[in-house]
């Protein structure tokens with residue numbers, strides 16, 4: 176594979192951008208190669224600046240559930256752009272998107288748009304604290320909720336990939352108000368939430384973890400979480416930045432039949448533009464300024480380009496059978512992948528729900544952060560490089576999800592499976 180242009184761009188980038196990238200895992204360090212620079216993408220194919228083509232399973236880390244450069248989304252952005260790109264005043268498309276979000280996710284009675292998932296979770300936690308008058312945030316080991324100070328405690332994703340436990344620059348005074356406990360552990364959960372000395376405002380959870388690799392929780396754990404938080408008057412926040420509009424139109428909460436108090440959204444909701452959102456019970460949301468005292472604002476929040484892209488995207492996923500087709504395709508792909516892994520005798524555990532999955536290189540079940548950490552990242556790195564060489568674009572980390580989109584057809588998926596099969600054979604030699 177020729178990568179001259181990427182190599183040259185990366186060397187220029189490193190001179191002016193820390194690590195040469197604007198988000199750390201993109202640097203590809205944990206998989207032992209340098210990043211490729213992308214020229215364009217269409218459907219499920221990404222093309223790098225040297226003209227190499229890859230079948231994409233990264234989906235821009237989640238948003239591109241309908242495939243890249245979908246004409247409906249591109250048109251919406253172009254039409255919005257000619258009317259001006261930002262006004263700092265309300266527009267009709269914000270109302271339309273808000274109505275649609277409330278319709279798709281019934282637990283959301285009111286919603287506020289922001290510019291990223293990080294902003295959504297940060298604001299939701301501030302709101303929960305303001306609403307309850309309490310301080311402590313409970314999260315789970317290996318769950319990632321963006322990069323704001325309060326969450327950089329056992330925060331999965333980029334930090335695990337880079338081997339960083341927390342982050343310098345985050346004061347102890349802030350972190351002492353965050354408690355991180357094991358995912359999927361009902362006993363520790365109950366003991367923690369019932370501890371009256373803790374002054375707990377909220378629990379924030381990825382209803383399916385996607386940032387330590389995919390970990391689908393025990394339903395009994397999620398039920399217990401809802402029961403306890405209701406009983407104890409603790410705000411339950413579902414961080415559905417990945418799972419929202421991914422696992423169903425109503426996200427993980429619809430799929431599980433569990434209703435959180437607040438929901439954070441991001442990724443898919445922006446159709447590839449920078450959008451986040453948080454919403455939930457009106458009784459809680461009414462505490463946000465200007466109706467209430469909890470401050471949260473944004474110069475570009477509700478930006479007309481971003482809202483138009485989001486609206487076009489949600490109209491795509493709302494089409495009849497969108498999720499049914501995606502589910503069937505993903506079922507088939509996962510079953511084939513499992514057979515290939517079994518036949519090649521590569522020690523793997525495939526965790527999957529709907530169109531998101533992680534193939535962990537380990538032979539023990541992966542149910543939490545601790546078990547995820549047992550995965551063989553060196554083997555993942557080799558596999559990653561084999562796949563890249565073969566033409567399959569995977570996340571450059573063992574601890575991320577592989578996403579299937581509506582744009583992957585049978586031919587692409589079969590090609591990908593053949594590549595995986597030959598990579599697994601190489602790994603065992």
Ligand SMILES: *Cc1c(COP(=O)(O)O)cnc(C)c1O
Pocket residue numbers: 290291292293294296319320321322381385386414415416417441442451
């Ligand atoms: C990606 C992600 C975030 C952060 O969103 P950004 O848009 O990257 O700030 C938060 N929570 C979860 C679950 C995510 O996957």
